[in-house]
Amino acid sequence: MAVSISAEGLSKRYRIGELQAGYGTLRESLARSARRLTGGLHHQHHHQDIWALRDVSFDVPTGQVVGIIGRNGAGKSTLLKLLTRITTPTEGRAEIRGRVGSLLEVGTGFHPELTGRENVFLNGAVLGMRRREIQRKFPEIVEFAGVEKFIDTPVKRYSSGMYVRLAFAVAAHLEPEILLVDEVLAVGDAEFQKRCLGRMQDFGASGRTVVFVSHNMQAVARLCERTILLDNGRVIRDGPSPDIVAYYLQSGHGTGSFREWPDDDNGPGDGVARMRWVRVVQGDDTVDTPDVRRPIGIEVAFRVLRPGHALFPKVKLFNGEGDTLFNVLDTDPRWHDSAPPGDYVSTAWIPENLLNEGFVTVDVGIVSLGAKLQPHTGEYQAVSFHVYDPGEGDSARGLFGGQLRGAIRPLVEWTTEER
Amino acid sequence: MTETRVKVREAKPAPVSPPSHDDRVDRVFVIRPAPRWPHLDLAELWHYRELLLTFVWRDIKVRYKQSFLGFAWALLVPVFTATVYVVIFGKFAKFPNANIQYPILVFSGLLPMQYFTSALTLSSTSLVTNVNLVTKVYFPRVLLPIAGVLVPAVDFMIGLLVLLALMVRYSEWPTGPEFALAPVFLGLAFVTALGIGFLLSALNVRYRDVPYAIPVFLQVLPLLSGVPYAVNEIPQKWQWILSVNPMTTVVSGWRWAILSGPAPDPAKAAIGIAVAIGLLVAGLAFFRRSEPRFADTI
Structure with a gap:
């Protein structure tokens, strides 16, 4: 073949x-060479590969x-x-x-x-x-x-x-x-x-x-x-x-329920907004295996660096097969106006009893709305989690012990009459 | 907007045809670590000739876009500079003029000098201004500084019209067969700009000091190249010193070819030409050596 x-x-x-530096100025380079000369061999391997x-x-x-x-x-x-x-x-x-x-x-x-x-x-x-x-x-x-x-x-x-x-x-x-x-x-x-x-x-x-x-x-x-x-x-x-x-x-190769960009300058971003951290929460806790019976929060922390953009956070969920579960953005009217620079923490609360059991990955983004969605910062597969059902009979699984197939598994209300 | 959107849904892309078997089918690219001293692949340059012309065409198109006066700037800049020179150096300082009418002496010197100035500036910033190309697509990077020295040739052609008008006005004409050598001296300006352009554009990828340093150098260059005076009328010692600058040979040689100026001294011209060729070789070598890392450091 x-x-x-x-x-x-x-x-x-x-x-x-x-x-990191990308490029320097001639002065820095000369200063480095000078240091190398005066400092002898000690500074030869100060760079990292x-x-x-x-x-x-x-x-x-x-x-x-x-x-x-x-x-x-x-x-x-x-x-x-x-x-x-x-x-x-x-x-x-x-x-x-x-x-x-x-x-x-x-x-x-x-x-x-x-x-x-x-x-x-x-x-x-x-x-x-x-x-x-x-x-x-x-x-x-x-x-x-x-x-x-x-x-x-x-x-x-x-x-x-x-x-x-x-x-x-x-x-x-x-x-x-x-x-x-x-x-x-x-x-x-x-x-x-x-x-x-x-x-x-x-x-x-x-x-x-x-x-x-x-x-x-x-x-x-x-x-x-x-x-x-x-x-x-x-x-x-x-x-x-x-x-x-x-x-x-x-x-979840390296993706967990918490992802942080501790160095302020290193988070993904374009000069308008920058990511700080993303985590999966239930109540106040970071969780890897959220309980399906309680709301699951995707907490997105970001910094607005420049005003003038009507920004809003957005998350997108995928299941373990790579199918998009849904894509949701924050519709709060506060985002209709240009967001003043500062730090924000927004959490998307996914209703309890909506997701099916299994693996979920989350893309997050901070976007603004023009003729199309313009991403300012974001991360693919920022976090992942495993939806867990303890099987106590009060979820959509009821008392059934096996896996129910489907992208979602809402707890629907059934009504039954005898007639 | 909505209208076009509707159209999009109707428009079907042409079916993708199976690969055609043209001359490039059997081309094998080998990707390997950069050699220490890469040579210039002339066959590859020839292969990319259309892209070079496209870059030149783009820069000429864009050069005066959205400027009110457009290409008139190509006339105004040398005319304005020449006027200042004529008044200051001609009227007040009475610089030596080798029996050529001073305005035409100055303007004829300014033309190749302005070409050189633009060529050097454009070529030495060419890699950085095209950073989106350098990091996103492969082509021989030498095309960018080469395009940089080709583009201002258009301004030069336009400036020639003014020179022609001055020649008519002062009845200064080429006097002999040396007229045929005029392109050679322009070629020398081209080679010099290209050599320094290679060097500085590669340097600029790493050190953004270049755009600050260039104007300083270019401001004094006309004075060191005999633009506002005739070089052969200054003391010999200084003539020898100035001959290290190839632009001195360009200016005096070009004046000799197109006006009735004195012939440049062959020995001094040889120095200028040798320096220009040396710059070209060194510049190209430095450029080729830095080239593999452009996309990583830019």
Whole structure:
């Protein structure tokens, strides 16, 4: 069988200073060199190494659709950056056979001052399309995006929906033999995401090789025949998607009922809002196995850094199979106005006797509402918990001892008359 | 908005066709740790030529967007600077002019200098201003500083119109076959800007001091390159010192080619050319060496 991608012992090391500071000034660097000179050998190893990826090996046969999953920091993005040649490995090697298209975000290189038409050509060229190819596909791209009327308007005047549709339309018309895709499906509304997934499915069905990095377990389970699970930079599971996804969700790989970003600057966030902690509570206690008969709280603590956005917290629950249970946002009118900077702790109380027994993971986010939901901060699989039923006869299970199937298990009111 | 939304549901994407077998099918990319001294892959650069042109085209398009005067700035900037020079250095300081009308002496020197200034600024900030590309998609990074030195050529062409008008006004014309060498001296400005651009753009990825340092250097450069005076009329010792600066050769050579100025001294010109080539080689080597880490440190 032909192999499209073969990776052997890929490793990537970052110096921790590089990760945190990103760049310094010349002065700092000179000062460091001076210290090294005066301090002798003592300061030589003051930096710390982090292996973002360690000894990763796998083969992808031509035509296979592979999902890469793992929690944040597991090395998924690093792996993708190596395969797309954006950065180079520290050790190991990989061979890629065929024309590669990579999609790390939609609309890479879009320039706000340029018109839709100009950006199609710009973005197409950046993604590796030939000018002739773009010209040929141009009418299709515009029709697919549905922006015919605005094609000669600068994209800075586009609504965010139009912008994303146009950007995706260009990407959807790439025809590489190997497609490397990161989390592009995280943008746009549900309908748009569905179209993206559909397009990816077509891609896989047409005999192309696809590597798909995602947090969307449902999408991975549906699109990919095979999934690789990364943790701490290593491959820890590699096999058929349903098995790996179920394993990942149920082992709650490192996800617990409490997740905190203690360093104020390190929480996920975009400068408008930043996460502080997330926990699963019942009463005042953090619980791993909440009792199904009492309300379960998802406590989201966040800091608003900049005013001017009508923010609100939002949580999304998934069961152990990766199906979305529900998606809920705080409808309290207090969030209709711009939230003043400060610290907030919001708790979403899930009614008692609603969830079924079993494993639940929670995505949290702080979003604002424009033409679409705009996330400001958030965390996929921020926390997880295991719904527990002590079986005392007062839940929806009654005196039945076994497992009741279903995504939810509400305690419904039955009425019975004899007539 | 709603109208387009309706359309979207109707529009079906074209079916994804099976992979076409073109010339790139058998291309094998090998991903491995960066070599210590990477060479420049010219075949790859050729492969990406369209992207280079796209970058140039984008920057030209965007350059004067949403400015009221637009490309008129390409005329106004050198004209304004030249006027200041003519008044200060010509009228008050009476700088040596080698028997060329002072306004045209200054303006002819300013044109390549302004090109160099823009080229250097654009190319040395090119990686950082395109950070979204550098971290999200692969292409040979050298394309960005190269595009940076190509873009201001447009301003130069526009400025040439003013020079032509001045030549008519003062009846200064190219005098001999040296006119054919004019592009060579412009090429020297290009090579110099590119060499320093490679060096500084790579440095700027790590140290954001570059944008602060450049203007300081560029402010004194015209005075060190003979823009407001004729270099061959200053003391010999100083001529030798200034010859280390390739822009001195550019300015005097360009004046010689297009006006009736004196020919540059071949020995001093050779120094300038050697420095420019040295800068290009060193700049490119430094750039290529830092390139694998751009996406990690930027």
